[in-house]
Amino acid sequence: xxxxxxxxxxxxxxxxxxxxxxxxxxxxxxxxxxxxxxxxxxxxxxxxxxxxxxxxxxxxxxxxxxxxxxxxxxxxxxxxxxxxxxxxxxxxxxxxxxxxxxxxxxxxxxxxxxxxxxxxxxxxxxxxxxxxxxxxxxxxxxxxxxxxxxxxxxxxxxxxxxxxxxxxxxxxxxxxxxxxxxxxxxxxxxxxxxxxxxxxxxxxxxxxxxxxxxxxxxxxxxxxxxxxxxxxxxxxxxxxxxxxxxxxxxxxxxxxxxxxxxxxxxxxxxxxxxxxxxxxxxxxxxxxxxxxxxxxxxxxxxxxxxxxxxxxxxxxxxxxxxxxxxxxxxxxxxxxxxxxxxxxxxxxxxxxxxxxxxxxxxxxxxxxxxxxxxxxxxxxxxxxxxxxxxxxxxxxxxxxxxxxxxxxxxxxxxxxxxxxxxxxxxxxxxxxxxxxxxxxxxxxxxxxxxxxxxxxxxxxxxxxxxxxxxxxxxxxx
Amino acid sequence: xxxxxxxxxxxxxxxxxxxxxxxxxxxxxxxxxxxxxxxxxxxxxxxxxxxxxxxxxxxxxxxxxxxxxxxxxxxxxxxxxxxxxxxxxxxxxxxxxxxxxxxxxxxxxxxxxxxxxxxxxxxxxxxxxxxxxxxxxxxxxxxxxxxxxxxxxxxxxxxxxxxxxxxxxxxxxxxxxxxxxxxxxxxxxxxxxxxxxxxxxxxxxxxxxxxxxxxxxxxxxxxxxxxxxxx
Numbered sequence: 001x002x003x004x005x006x007x008x009x010x011x012x013x014x015x016x017x018x019x020x021x022x023x024x025x026x027x028x029x030x031x032x033x034x035x036x037x038x039x040x041x042x043x044x045x046x047x048x049x050x051x052x053x054x055x056x057x058x059x060x061x062x063x064x065x066x067x068x069x070x071x072x073x074x075x076x077x078x079x080x081x082x083x084x085x086x087x088x089x090x091x092x093x094x095x096x097x098x099x100x101x102x103x104x105x106x107x108x109x110x111x112x113x114x115x116x117x118x119x120x121x122x123x124x125x126x127x128x129x130x131x132x133x134x135x136x137x138x139x140x141x142x143x144x145x146x147x148x149x150x151x152x153x154x155x156x157x158x159x160x161x162x163x164x165x166x167x168x169x170x171x172x173x174x175x176x177x178x179x180x181x182x183x184x185x186x187x188x189x190x191x192x193x194x195x196x197x198x199x200x201x202x203x204x205x206x207x208x209x210x211x212x213x214x215x216x217x218x219x220x221x222x223x224x225x226x227x228x229x230x231x232x233x234x235x236x237x238x239x240x241x242x243x244x245x246x247x248x249x250x251x252x253x254x255x256x257x258x259x260x261x262x263x264x265x266x267x268x269x270x271x272x273x274x275x276x277x278x279x280x281x282x283x284x285x286x287x288x289x290x291x292x293x294x295x296x297x298x299x300x301x302x303x304x305x306x307x308x309x310x311x312x313x314x315x316x317x318x319x320x321x322x323x324x325x326x327x328x329x330x331x332x333x334x335x336x337x338x339x340x341x342x343x344x345x346x347x348x349x350x351x352x353x354x355x356x357x358x359x360x361x362x363x364x365x366x367x368x369x370x371x372x373x374x375x376x377x378x379x380x381x382x383x384x385x386x387x388x389x390x391x392x393x394x395x396x397x398x399x400x401x402x403x404x405x406x407x408x409x410x411x412x413x414x415x416x417x418x419x420x421x422x423x424x425x426x427x428x429x430x431x432x433x434x435x436x437x438x439x440x441x442x443x444x445x446x447x448x449x450x451x452x453x454x455x456x457x458x459x460x461x462x463x464x465x466x467x468x469x470x471x472x473x474x475x476x477x
Numbered sequence: 478x479x480x481x482x483x484x485x486x487x488x489x490x491x492x493x494x495x496x497x498x499x500x501x502x503x504x505x506x507x508x509x510x511x512x513x514x515x516x517x518x519x520x521x522x523x524x525x526x527x528x529x530x531x532x533x534x535x536x537x538x539x540x541x542x543x544x545x546x547x548x549x550x551x552x553x554x555x556x557x558x559x560x561x562x563x564x565x566x567x568x569x570x571x572x573x574x575x576x577x578x579x580x581x582x583x584x585x586x587x588x589x590x591x592x593x594x595x596x597x598x599x600x601x602x603x604x605x606x607x608x609x610x611x612x613x614x615x616x617x618x619x620x621x622x623x624x625x626x627x628x629x630x631x632x633x634x635x636x637x638x639x640x641x642x643x644x645x646x647x648x649x650x651x652x653x654x655x656x657x658x659x660x661x662x663x664x665x666x667x668x669x670x671x672x673x674x675x676x677x678x679x680x681x682x683x684x685x686x687x688x689x690x691x692x693x694x695x696x697x698x699x700x701x702x703x704x705x706x707x708x
Binding site for chain 1 (some may be wrong): 569583633635661663664665666667668669671674675678697
């Protein structure tokens with residue numbers, strides 16, 4: 001988990017921001033620190049200057065003795081704990097030269113400034129020491145007339161403590177900024193990770209084969225929810241396709257096993273007999289018939305599967321239904337007559353729907369085939385197409401035995417053959433194919449009682465504008 | 478047949494290839510065989526063939542690309558494409574690439590042979606006839622009239638188209654699937670054999686009152702319009 005957290009984009013991004021913000025804060029506070037330090041130094045110098053001026057004034061107006069007395073008194077006050085921490089000394093030695101090794105040395109007329117350690121100060125003058133030798137003091141040496149020099153030193157430990165405190169605060173502030181940014185990054189990273197982990201977990205179980213899993217959608221309606229919703233509808237579609245595919249394979253296994261077995265037995269049985277040309281020829285003929293039936297079933301299943309998965313919509317066009325109905329009517333009129341049936345067909349002029357002519361024709365041929373197959377001799381068949389509001393209605397009907405209404409839904413299932421049809425040829429896929437093709441065209445299919453007989457009604461939307469082609473891969477091996 | 482025709486078969490499955498090769502040789506064709514797309518293209522470009530039979534899925538170069546290459550070099554040898562891909566738009570794709578006909582696996586050999594013969598006939602220059610004749614049968618394409626031994630025969634428009642197709646392929650076996658495709662433009666097999674019914678109707682109009690039948694059924698293959706008494 002820790003490693004995963006460190007590997008999130010959000011966390012890495014927040015690390016970059018931590019660095020950036022800390023840098024900006026450090027620069028800003030460093031600048032403040034530098035200004036404050038400079039200001040404090042100037043203030044110290046000003047105080048030293050004032051103090052020296054006062055003392056120098058004493059020297060000018062009064063005698064040397066009064067100055068010495070003042071210095072002594074001031075030193076006594078400081079030693080008593082006066083918080084001004086000023087050191088005063090009067091000497092006839094040349095001190096200003098020695099100040100040059102101090103920090104921040106500069107000279108201004110008769111005034112010489114420098115920052116020295118107490119040790120250095122004590123080497124110059126003899127004064128009571130109240131601080132440790134390494135502490136620093138700002139020192140001002142003033143050249144007085146008559147070769148005297150006045151040394152005034154200010155203790156810097158208080159300022160240094162202040163600046164130190166300030167430095168500490170700056171580091172603390174930077175630390176707090178960095179820490180809270182890292183914490184924020186961790187929290188955000190953890191949140192994102194948790195949402196993504198949810199998605200990955202679902203995806204993993206889907207990969208393992210549980211296609212019913214769906215991404216969790218919260219009520220936050222954020223980008224993760226939107227992503228999950230899109231993924232869910234994709235999964236829905238995938239599951240449907242997989243389901244259809246599975247059904248096809250199941251049905252293939254179910255329906256192809258029997259004829260394959262029959263074929264095998266037929267060929268196998270032949271080995272036990274003495275080769276007789278007539279028997280061999282008959283076996284060969286039967287075997288060919290078996291294989292042809294197998295191929296027909298196989299093709300029907302493939303067509304259904306392809307129609308159900310919605311592929312191959314790029315060769316759709318406006319189909320003239322009026323022409324198609326007359327064509328098919330003419331084609332099947334002869335077939336019906338052959339069976340002593342009468343087929344009447346009629347289509348209103350100018351009927352058009354957007355679709356695939358081959359699939360529509362195949363669907364109608366299947367219905368006509370059924371009508372011819374199940375209507376007893378002398379029966380009446382019909383094929384009609386008409387405009388019905390916004391829809392085009394095509395119906396195929398007969399006056400045969402019909403299908404009981406409780407069976408109406410069942411007949412669209414694959415391989416379902418009603419009892420009265422079991423004896424006749426067919427693979428039980430005809431109506432499934434019709435249903436798959438009409439579904440593909442967004443049409444509805446209803447079975448109705450023709451009183452007597454069966455009426456199959458297909459209703460197509462004419463408002464169907466060309467839909468964008470849906471192509472799922474190549475659809476082939 | 479006065480001379481033997483050369484056919485190039487490009488098919489990678491050796492069992493299928495030898496089956497087709499054997500069948501075509503028995504029918505009087507000389508067959509060369511290439512096992513992959515590159516060899517096939519090379520042979521098609523260098524050899525002289527009357528027709529090509531090309532599988533769609535081939536190693537090294539696919540069938541459609543062979544056809545496209547040939548067509549781009551102005552080689553119009555008729556091509557029959559064999560394919561395991563069955564849907565309508567695959568057929569359209571194949572024909573668009575320059576194939577002349579398209580046959581979906583699995584197919585009967587008789588179907589392959591019939592289609593090949595139709596292609597070979599098409600590639601031979603036929604005079605632009607307005608009247609088609611076979612023995613005493615006469616079809617006037619302009620007046621849309623059919624006569625046998627001078628007697629007019631009344632045909633429905635679709636029967637006329639059917640007979641026209643049969644006459645144009647007289648002497649060749651045409652299969653039910655071919656008729657359904659070329660005459661009715663349906664690319665699927667109906668469960669009932671609608672074609673048989675229409676052929677028998679046409680036959681009753683054509684042959685019933687005459688001694689010599691012209692429209693013959695070839696068992697397990699299809700139909701053949703020919704004059705059995707011609708040399």
